[in-house]
Amino acid sequence: MKFQKIIMVILLALFSGSVNLAAQDNNKAEEIMKKAHLALFYAGDDGAAEVTMKIVNSKGKERLREFTMLRLDIEEGGKQDYYTYFKKPSDVSRLTFMVHKIPFSSDNRWLYIPSVDLVKRISADDKNSSFVGSDFTYEDVSGRHWSEDNHKLIREEKLNGRDVYVIESVPKEKYKGFARKVSFIDKENYLPLKEEYYNKKDALKRVFTAEKVELVDGIQTATLRKMVNVKKDQYTTVEFSSIKYNVGMKEEVFTERFLKNPPREYIR
């Protein structure tokens, strides 16, 4: 009798232990994803960069966009402001675009259209829509809050010579963007080196890769990013140059006033 009880206790202990372990694992996975989110989207307190975007379709035809991008973190991991000033294609040069990102809610977006000298607020209900016609969505550009998904560390491995955590994320609520995401997070700097997006039929839809990681102002930065749209057989690359962090950007830059008159200290 006693022996049986002991066995039961041991089994129970083991079982609850494993549950604990699993929970710990999940906590660890979420922790990793949080760090990854901060590393990719909240580097420094602010940042400015020149961006070259190439959208390459299945026939190899390229569409080019060049813009200056300014970012200010209002709170780490929370609100952020973005300011985009387009230079190319030339027929949209001087067009500016501003986003006030609010996690768990709709962003605020404004657009200045130089040809008609008009500032327009545009809707931001759908974070999954394409960002300026590229294969990146708005969410890919500004990030999806880590707490919106359940994360699981599925393995650790080497990717292109870097040690990575492989984490699977499943949205807590039914979500149009993806049904499952597998991220490969660099163990050292927590940058996502690769992300695979699967749809509800578990077919691979899109693949993000950080093609080039460089040290800028002491911060590891993915300077060349690529998004492959598997289904459409096309991809978009985004290259960041002239990156500056912690330039002491002011919040007033991210107001309607500056849409028409870009801040000259950052935008030439």
Add this chain to the structure above:
Amino acid sequence: MKRFLTEFSINHPWVVIVGVVLITALFAAQLPNIKIDTDPENMLEADEPARIFDHEVKDEFSLYDFIAVGLVVEEGAFNRKHLSHVYNIIDEVSEIEGVIVDDIMSPSTVDDIKQGDDGILTISTLLEYEPESDEDARYILGRIKDNPIFKGKLASDDGKAVAMFIPIESKNMSRSIADEIQTIIDKYSTADEQYFIAGLPLAEDSFGSEMFKQMAVSAPFAGAIIFLLMLIFFRNIKIILAPMVVAIISVIWAMGLLILTGNTVHIMSSMIPIFLIPIAVLNSIHIISSFHDRYQKYKHKKTTIRNTISELFIPILFTTVTTIVGFLSLALTPIPPVRVFGIFVAFGIFVAWFLSITFNAAFAVLISDRALRNFGRSDDSHGPLSWIMHVFRDFSRKHYKGILVGTAVILVVAAVGLNLIVVNDNPVKWFKQNHPLRVADRTLNKHLAGTYMNYLVLDGGEEDALKDPETLKYIEKLQRHLEKNDVVGAVTGVTDVVKKVRYELFNSDPAKFAIPDNQDEVAQNLFLFEISGGDPDDLFKFVTQDYSRANLWVQLREGDNESVMSVIDDAERYFEDNPPPVHLEAKWAGLPYVNVVWQEKMVGGMRSALLSSFAVVFIMMVFLFRSPLLGFISMLPLSITIMAIYAAIGYIGKPYDMPVAVLSSLTLGLSIDFAIHFIKRTKYIHEKTGNFNQTFPQIFEELGRAIGRNVLVIAIGFVPMFFSTLVPYITVGSFFFAIMMVSGAVTMLLLPSIFIIFRNRLFPAAEIVSEKSKKIAVTE
């Protein structure tokens, strides 16, 4: 040669039969490898420029063939209940394998550009959630009407109809996907709702599947009736078994060889059996008819066979070769499936001829004398058929001048009728008026902007050419011009995106609903579309990414080639009268357009095929009868038959479509047959009598009855096809019926009349030279 084949078959019947059975088994073994191809697009060569361009356009603008689904509610479809059904149906349809989910056009899938109350410009799904109130639903109708990209297409302006366009991966999935859609619809459908499924790809694919079902019924049915009629005429099941077997074997050989040579069975080649059976039976009927009318005379099987085949060999050879020429001429057409059809029907006819003088003979030898005891005993010279023939005889003797005058009148009337022929085709109309696809086609095209989609690609030649305001304004005028044609439901293009964005940007100001004057503004409007959440893919269905080419969606309410042509002509005239501000190259694509292209090729191709086979047959006739005059006379029945039938088509207004075109070769090949038999046998009779007055009545005996039997067997055999659900089958059945009736009547009336007129020249009184032939007959 002729002696050898028949002698061999008579003397070694089992060798022939076993040999034929073995070869048949070999060909029959090929039948399971059948590859079916029902895509009318394959009417064109794979490298046909129009077809390649169509594919290029579909690829470049990521366009797909689609199934059109419509909901019609007489009291109005835009309330909570009906629109919820649409929402849920689309939700489920998105799960169907083969549906291009991203490109579905329906209220719950398209993006609307609008200006919110708060002044925020929004591009989002028109009907994002299931409607909660009737008001929601009415609002959606309002949005559709306020958007030039959707107006008239997604809903009728009166709100009675809603449309859903379901793009599919490949058009040969249309039928199965449409069936799945129907199952989903059935779950939601209520008594006050009427759902319709239509579209050209669906019609084409459905025709393919229904055609084979139809074939499986029609061919055996026609065979059975032909068999029954022969039984009535010859009253001996064993004897008539032979021609039936010959018919079936020639079908197996022809189809077997077709499959063996790697050809696919297309809409045309599926009709091979229905063409071969009657043609194969024709020769046999002549042989049996002769055998039947003589057996009681010789009372000796082998002698009768020899005698019959010896006399009929040349006419049968010629009728066979002329029919083969008619069908082989199809090999000259630029339409691959028609070529395959012509070549393999020709092969089948050859097989049937070969078998009818070998296999038939061998088969007849094996029939016991007892079974033949009463064969041909009934006195046919007093039967109803003879009675009819005697009417023909007496009528043509008395009224031969009247017949000639009558013929001349018919020719004049026919010439007028020929000019009334309208070349037109539409795969949807291959189904009968009351077929669900036709009903759907009519209803949806009445309410909405159309289920037929053509594309007009305008190439500006260089990057950003299509951002030029002048060019866009020109294109917009072209759109409005094309829409003036009643056939055109709507013409949509990148111009509409620019206008709509601009209109919404300026707070729905109607004055801004126009192409701006400044190129940067055009570019920025389009950029605004992309940046505000508009799907770039939606935009690039109207313009290429480099803005060098624009694609106008020309939506038609009618898919008739005639209608499509009228729109193409309109565009052409517009370009001529209004030269574009920059160089713009215009080219058409889309299924309805591809159909027009192959129709044009077919019409031209068939004309030259018919003319060339007509010439070849005429030369053959001159040689056969060793007389240009007789050659000319022999061409009369077929010429009159073709003219009469095609004139009738002109008068009743039946469009000259694919089956009608192809049938001209059949008409030629079949209508010459009676004339050959008639002239050849008349000469043969005259050799024996040497006196035209004696020759003349005899024409209407054995020969007349053989022709009469043929006419009745084939004509009646095809009557069941009149009741087919598919129009091309009705056409084929009617043609066989008409060819037999008209060419039979013309042969039996006109030729005797001409003979009477030219009797001194054609049939001079002569020594009786029939001893020679009699000798052959008696020789054992």
